[in-house]
Amino acid sequence: MSHHHDPEFRSESPGLNEFNKKLDRRNFLVKTSLGLGALAAGSLLHGKTCSRQTISESETSPDPEEDILKAIPHLIPKAKRVVYLFMSGGPSQFETFDYKPELMRFAGKDLPNSVRNGQRLTGMSASQSILPMAPSFAKFNKHGQSQTWVSELLPHTAQVVDELCIVKSLYTEAINHDPAITFFQTGNQLPGRPSIGSWISYGLGSDNANLPTFIVLVSKNAPKDQPLYARLWGNGFLPSRHQGVQFRSGKDPVLFLNDPEGYDGPSRKEMLEYLSKLNRLQNDAYHDPEIENRIAQYEMAFRMQTSVPGAVDVSDEPEEVFDLYGPGSRDPGSYAANCILARRLLEKDVKFVQLYHQGWDQHGGLPRGISRQCKDTDQATAALITDLKRRGLLEDTLVIWGGEFGRTVYSQGKLTSDDYGRDHHPRCFTMWMAGAGIKSGFSFGETDDFGYNIIKHPVHVHDFQATLMYLMGIDHERLVYRLQGRRFRLTDVHGKVIREILA
Amino acid sequence: MILLDIFTFFGRFHPLIVHLPIGFILLAIIFASLSHYKRYVFLSRAVPFTLLIGFVSAVTASMLGYMLSLTGDYDGLTLKNHMLGAISLTLLTGILLGIETSVFKKLISIPRRMFSVLSIAAFLLVVYTGHQGANLTHGKDYISMETLFRRPREKPLKAEDAMIFEDVVHPILEDRCMQCHQRSKRKGQLSMESLASILKGGKHGPAVVPGSLAESELFRRITLDAGHEDFMPAEGKTPLTKSQTEIIRWWIEKAMAVEQKKISEITGHQHAVPLVAFLLGLDSHSIGDVQGFAEHEINANIPSGIDMDLVENLRMKGMTVRVMFHKPVMLDVTLPSRSGIKIQDLTNELKPLAMNIVWLNLSDNGLTERDLAILKDMANLQKLRLEKNPISDGISDYLAGLKYLEAVNLNETKITNSCLDSLQQNHAIKRIYVWRTEAARSLLQRQENQSL
Numbered sequence: 001m002s003h004h005h006d007p008e009f010r011s012e013s014p015g016l017n018e019f020n021k022k023l024d025r026r027n028f029l030v031k032t033s034l035g036l037g038a039l040a041a042g043s044l045l046h047g048k049t050c051s052r053q054t055i056s057e058s059e060t061s062p063d064p065e066e067d068i069l070k071a072i073p074h075l076i077p078k079a080k081r082v083v084y085l086f087m088s089g090g091p092s093q094f095e096t097f098d099y100k101p102e103l104m105r106f107a108g109k110d111l112p113n114s115v116r117n118g119q120r121l122t123g124m125s126a127s128q129s130i131l132p133m134a135p136s137f138a139k140f141n142k143h144g145q146s147q148t149w150v151s152e153l154l155p156h157t158a159q160v161v162d163e164l165c166i167v168k169s170l171y172t173e174a175i176n177h178d179p180a181i182t183f184f185q186t187g188n189q190l191p192g193r194p195s196i197g198s199w200i201s202y203g204l205g206s207d208n209a210n211l212p213t214f215i216v217l218v219s220k221n222a223p224k225d226q227p228l229y230a231r232l233w234g235n236g237f238l239p240s241r242h243q244g245v246q247f248r249s250g251k252d253p254v255l256f257l258n259d260p261e262g263y264d265g266p267s268r269k270e271m272l273e274y275l276s277k278l279n280r281l282q283n284d285a286y287h288d289p290e291i292e293n294r295i296a297q298y299e300m301a302f303r304m305q306t307s308v309p310g311a312v313d314v315s316d317e318p319e320e321v322f323d324l325y326g327p328g329s330r331d332p333g334s335y336a337a338n339c340i341l342a343r344r345l346l347e348k349d350v351k352f353v354q355l356y357h358q359g360w361d362q363h364g365g366l367p368r369g370i371s372r373q374c375k376d377t378d379q380a381t382a383a384l385i386t387d388l389k390r391r392g393l394l395e396d397t398l399v400i401w402g403g404e405f406g407r408t409v410y411s412q413g414k415l416t417s418d419d420y421g422r423d424h425h426p427r428c429f430t431m432w433m434a435g436a437g438i439k440s441g442f443s444f445g446e447t448d449d450f451g452y453n454i455i456k457h458p459v460h461v462h463d464f465q466a467t468l469m470y471l472m473g474i475d476h477e478r479l480v481y482r483l484q485g486r487r488f489r490l491t492d493v494h495g496k497v498i499r500e501i502l503a
Numbered sequence: 504m505i506l507l508d509i510f511t512f513f514g515r516f517h518p519l520i521v522h523l524p525i526g527f528i529l530l531a532i533i534f535a536s537l538s539h540y541k542r543y544v545f546l547s548r549a550v551p552f553t554l555l556i557g558f559v560s561a562v563t564a565s566m567l568g569y570m571l572s573l574t575g576d577y578d579g580l581t582l583k584n585h586m587l588g589a590i591s592l593t594l595l596t597g598i599l600l601g602i603e604t605s606v607f608k609k610l611i612s613i614p615r616r617m618f619s620v621l622s623i624a625a626f627l628l629v630v631y632t633g634h635q636g637a638n639l640t641h642g643k644d645y646i647s648m649e650t651l652f653r654r655p656r657e658k659p660l661k662a663e664d665a666m667i668f669e670d671v672v673h674p675i676l677e678d679r680c681m682q683c684h685q686r687s688k689r690k691g692q693l694s695m696e697s698l699a700s701i702l703k704g705g706k707h708g709p710a711v712v713p714g715s716l717a718e719s720e721l722f723r724r725i726t727l728d729a730g731h732e733d734f735m736p737a738e739g740k741t742p743l744t745k746s747q748t749e750i751i752r753w754w755i756e757k758a759m760a761v762e763q764k765k766i767s768e769i770t771g772h773q774h775a776v777p778l779v780a781f782l783l784g785l786d787s788h789s790i791g792d793v794q795g796f797a798e799h800e801i802n803a804n805i806p807s808g809i810d811m812d813l814v815e816n817l818r819m820k821g822m823t824v825r826v827m828f829h830k831p832v833m834l835d836v837t838l839p840s841r842s843g844i845k846i847q848d849l850t851n852e853l854k855p856l857a858m859n860i861v862w863l864n865l866s867d868n869g870l871t872e873r874d875l876a877i878l879k880d881m882a883n884l885q886k887l888r889l890e891k892n893p894i895s896d897g898i899s900d901y902l903a904g905l906k907y908l909e910a911v912n913l914n915e916t917k918i919t920n921s922c923l924d925s926l927q928q929n930h931a932i933k934r935i936y937v938w939r940t941e942a943a944r945s946l947l948q949r950q951e952n953q954s955l
Contacts, residue, residue, distance in 0.1 A: 076801075
């Protein structure tokens with residue numbers, strides 16, 4: 001297989017002989033016929049396991065992937081870490097941040113066609129004979145120095161509104177949960193692409209070798225009407241080391257941290273070393289880069305045995321902290337407890353912490369449903385902002401709050417004096433960001449009086465992703481991964497940084 | 504519309520065909536003139552035939568020219584003159600041809616002088632019509648006395664000395680826009696000849712509104728998705744590069760779309776200097792393939808190149824080092840909390856990198872200010888975290904001289920009010936975190952007293 005026919009060269013390098021033996025004709029044919037896919041993966045993924053920490057060792061690497069990573073950061077980063085509070089289900093903008101007083105005049109009236117403008121509806125409300133417009137049952141008040149309108153359902157968030165940058169003009173193309181949330185998390189409506197957190201892990205590496213770069217926390221105290229799936233924090237086609245590590249929602253976020261009886265650290269280390277040796281043998285034979293990822297994961301798990309207990313043990317938190325985050329915060333796995341945990345992980349320089357809180361999908365009985373959702377999350381969300389701020393962590397931490405789409409101005413089902421529902425609405429919805437590099441006490445974008453269409457500064461999902469990457473020091477157009485002959489990127493071929501909201 | 508498209512297609516052959524009548528008519532005139540001399544008398548026999556192909560090609564060129572004019576991209580008056588000239592020339596050529604043909608010659612005899620006068624008229628018409636045509640395609644100043652005497656702008660030697668509009672922005676527009684948007688072509692009624700005409704704009708209102716990107720149609724169109732209908736440059740012409748759009752952004756937004764102003768006279772010009780230098784090919788410490796804009800003023804005191812082995816050494820000693828930027832190298836250095844590492848043991852590794860460290864985190868490592876003398880060397884520090892260390896008021900001395908220090912975290916240290924007072928002497932510092940310190944408690948007390 002070698003191109004070198006110089007006998008001296010051959011005889012004097014046992015490594016090469018070894019390699020030749022491994023790739024003799026018979027072995028080569030066996031391997032290629034058995035695992036053409038693996039071979040293809042091998043050539044595609046080869047050599048990308050080099051971490052950011054060691055870039056200087058390979059200045060002259062011929063690997064194009066290396067060049068892509070070496071150029072990062074393309075820009076001076078403003079944020080060092082991200083905490084993304086994902087409100088899964090699609091929180092209504094009408095009862096939270098997008099105040100529409102004019103709607104009172106149209107209560108119960110049919111949504112004019114001139115406003116809907118042929119927009120497709122979901123199968124859930126398309127057959128309704130009337131689309132009666134429903135103003136928010138919740139009242140709004142102006143808060144903070146910025147005099148921002150916030151719903152009475154979010155009294156605590158209202159207290160920190162001067163820290164937030166509220167974007168009221170997000171829009172997406174997806175109208176149902178799965179594609180919409182997949183779009184938000186991976187930049188594509190179809191499954192299979194890497195999630196934002198894994199892109200960041202791939203692009204920026206880790207700041208704390210003892211903890212995963214990307215950690216996921218899912219609230220246990222939320223209705224699970226719309227499912228979440230691990231692919232939302234998956235690595236897609238990136239090396240598997242970059243996938244999000246989900247902590248369990250309970251007392252033991254990571255299981256089996258303690259060694260079983262009669263088994264101590266040194267023995268485990270010895271076991272892992274042997275395992276690693278076996279894996280390396282396998283690697284030598286098959287050159288499958290995922291074996292290296294597996295070795296890395298075992299090593300990470302071993303380090304987590306010592307790093308995780310300290311990170312997740314909240315017994316050293318003073319009472320005042322639990323009071324700040326609210327009643328749920330003493331119950332491990334709840335949203336409030338996850339917020340405290342998130343702050344602790346951020347303090348340890350975990351780069352991307354993603355919280356999910358489900359249950360925002362109020363097709364019917366919205367007033368009751370959204371009141372409960374707000375009650376479960378409002379105080380802890382505001383507390384996280386306050387806590388990060390006083391600890392000086394808002395300096396270099398970006399906080400994001402939002403769902404996958406918005407909700408319709410009209411009621412799905414019957415509109416009564418005190419009850420209504422809202423269907424999915426992709427044309428406009430509200431998110432907020434706070435912290436590193438983002439304007440504070442600022443609102444961006446505007447929707448029309450019906451809260452149906454955007455009239456000023458539309459922000460697409462890809463624009464949001466581009467901005468997030470920008471704050472981390474990445475030009476989203478240059479963070480690419482070559483696969484199947486194509487340069488993939490998080491924002492596909494779209495996305496523009498929203499400069500107007502940058503501090 | 505299909506009909507118009509066919510017209511456009513054929514119309515575009517006009518610039519090709521139009522050179523035939525020019526050549527043939529001139530050739531006919533030359534033949535006719537030379538035939539006055541004995542030596543060249545024989546040429547007179549070639550005149551009718553040359554005039555014939557001149558006439559036929561003139562008719563063809565005129566028709567194609569009319570088709571091209573239907574696209575509406577051309578300046579009205581010049582177009583009218585060109586058309587009038589062309590039609591007259593064609594007719595005149597026809598008359599000349601008629602005079603010269605033998606059939607006609609037999610009927611009436613025309614004095615030779617008459618033919619010469621008409622020939623001179625035809626020659627003048629060729630020149631006139633040709634000039635009008637050239638004006639249509641290349642712009643009125645393509646051939647003018649100005650071109651002859653205009654001295655090219657001297658290339659500025661420093662980005663600071665460059666004129667923002669004349670040296671930087673306008674050349675970009677000239678290169679990328681003015682093929683279509685100029686006085687005599689004015690697609691969409693927009694000309695980019697001068698700042699005044701840009702501000703005046705075209706069919707869709709002003710192309711540039713000083714200070715407002717959102718209202719500047721020009722900026723909107725050059726930054727759309729390339730596939731968008733409104734995207735400029737249109738018709739698949741090469742889009743502007745990112746650096747070009749960035750400097751235009753800066754010119755509109757920050758420099759209020761001025762002209763006749765040097766970069767150095769514009770407030771906040773530091774942000775634009777690296778980009779201008781790049782665009783003018785002046786950057787000695789190249790920012791290379793500049794993609795974004797230097798949002799921050801890049802502190803010029805930060806050494807641009809360092810030995811990456813030094814960074815590796817620091818990592819070997821247990822510190823976490825994040826490269827925040829490559830040119831110049833900016834570092835974010837963290838000593839892991841409760842590392843048990845003594846700062847004094849790191850001095851040798853930290854010293855050579857001190858000027859490159861812009862973020863530093865030494866929190867929760869049992870440090871007192873006596874361990875922190877090295878901070879004085881970190882002249883370019885922007886963010887410093889010292890929380891959860893038994894640091895007391897003396898720390899302010901170490902921070903007094905740091906001109907770029909923006910944020911200091913002194914949470915859970917032993918500092919008091921007097922430290923805050925002395926830190927306020929350093930005007931660079933914008934945010935000081937003092938949660939859970941004596942200083943915070945007395946601040947709170949002070950506020951309460953005031954409210955009482």
